[in-house]
Amino acid sequence: MTDKQDQSGISASIGNELPYLRRYARALTGNQDTGDRYALATLEAILADPDTMDPKLSVKLSLFKAFHAIWASSGSPVDRTPKDGSPEARAQWRLADLTRNSREALLLNSIEQFPADQIGQIMGIRATEAEDLLAIARTEMQRNIQGRIMVVEDEAIIAMDISSIVQHMGHEVTGIARTRDGAVDLAHRQPPDMILADIQLADKSSGIDAVNQIFSEMGEIPVVFITAFPERLLTGERPEPAFLITKPYTEDQVQSAVSQAMFFASTETLTG
Incomplete structure (x- = not known):
């Protein structure tokens, strides 16, 4: 060679x-x-x-x-x-x-x-x-960064697991949404301090679109995205998330990403 x-x-x-x-x-x-x-x-x-x-x-x-x-x-x-x-x-x-x-x-x-x-x-x-x-x-x-977290995830077992992890960290889970419309509605009813969102939701809608709509209506808050295909988001061709967890995830990954996102209290909005 x-x-x-x-x-x-x-x-x-x-x-x-x-x-x-x-x-x-x-x-x-x-x-x-x-x-x-x-x-x-x-x-x-x-x-x-x-x-x-x-x-x-x-x-x-x-x-x-x-x-x-x-x-x-x-x-x-x-x-x-x-x-x-x-x-x-x-x-x-x-x-x-x-x-x-x-x-x-x-x-x-x-x-x-x-x-x-x-x-x-x-x-x-x-x-x-x-x-x-x-x-x-x-x-x-994890010190002094407890808050209210909304989980956007269409798989019930995963949603329950994520909720358990963040609750053990001292956070409150405001609720679980399975669709884009459900996420927007839940955010208005129970305003969160942070969103933890899957990319692909139950009705084939996008967690990215759900987050962007919430941002446009309520202002930006920290967000962590979860996906089985991170390379599809990390292309450099459009705005991308600062905090991204790859499925299958570990408890440490969730804890670290949530703590980081809450610590920064900011995120980059995604489009498309």
């Missing part, structure tokens, strides 16, 4: 993992545009110097490691001075009080499902240190 073929194969592998890097970057920054800028900077660094990819690691691990080198070199920036009164600005200000690196470790584990030893490889720390950061993060991210 030629060097050109090797390079082509690596490029294809990076392309396969890119949607997940972008998902992580958005959850980390709490913002679609900011997350995408960091992901793009990572790709530019790799193109400029292919040795940026660590040959001792898998393509995914190496890609995330390259991202973290850029993220760390930029100072993992958190603006302590809110420029306006928006929920996102307030959230960015609060980020400055979190233990350094704890949020990164939590997202790598709960959203991307990297174990502690791989988190250490990505972040350049020991596995034991990664485990400590995970414990700290779970405590800090």
Whole structure:
């Protein structure tokens, strides 16, 4: 195999993992545009110097490691001075009080499902240190962020499971909606602090459309989307969610995404 073929194969592998890097970057920054800028900077660094990819690691691990080198070199920036009164600005200000690196470790584990030893490889720390950061993060991210959550899910067992998870976190579930119209009606009757929504609903309607209609009528609130096909949303061709859980999900993934979304108290509106 030629060097050109090797390079082509690596490029294809990076392309396969890119949607997940972008998902992580958005959850980390709490913002679609900011997350995408960091992901793009990572790709530019790799193109400029292919040795940026660590040959001792898998393509995914190496890609995330390259991202973290850029993220760390930029100072993992958190603006302590809110420029306006928006929920996102307030959230960015609060980020400055979190233990350094704890949020990164939590997202790598709960959203991307990297174990502690791989988190250490990505972040350049020991596995034991990664485990400590995970414990700290779970405590800090769930502290003082309880609220009212609406579940939009057409599968009864999944809806009950998700409701149980968020209730054990200390949140109140305002109700469960199975369709777009049901979700809009429930939101008006029991205004939530956050929405946890499946993409495909019982009447073939879209959870995205339901959320957008609620936003247009009631204003934006935090939202976490759940889907079995994340690559269909993480295309870069339209506004995308900052917080996205892939089915089948784990309890840790739900807890982390909900805590992050409540913490940021903001989301990117989807269209289409």
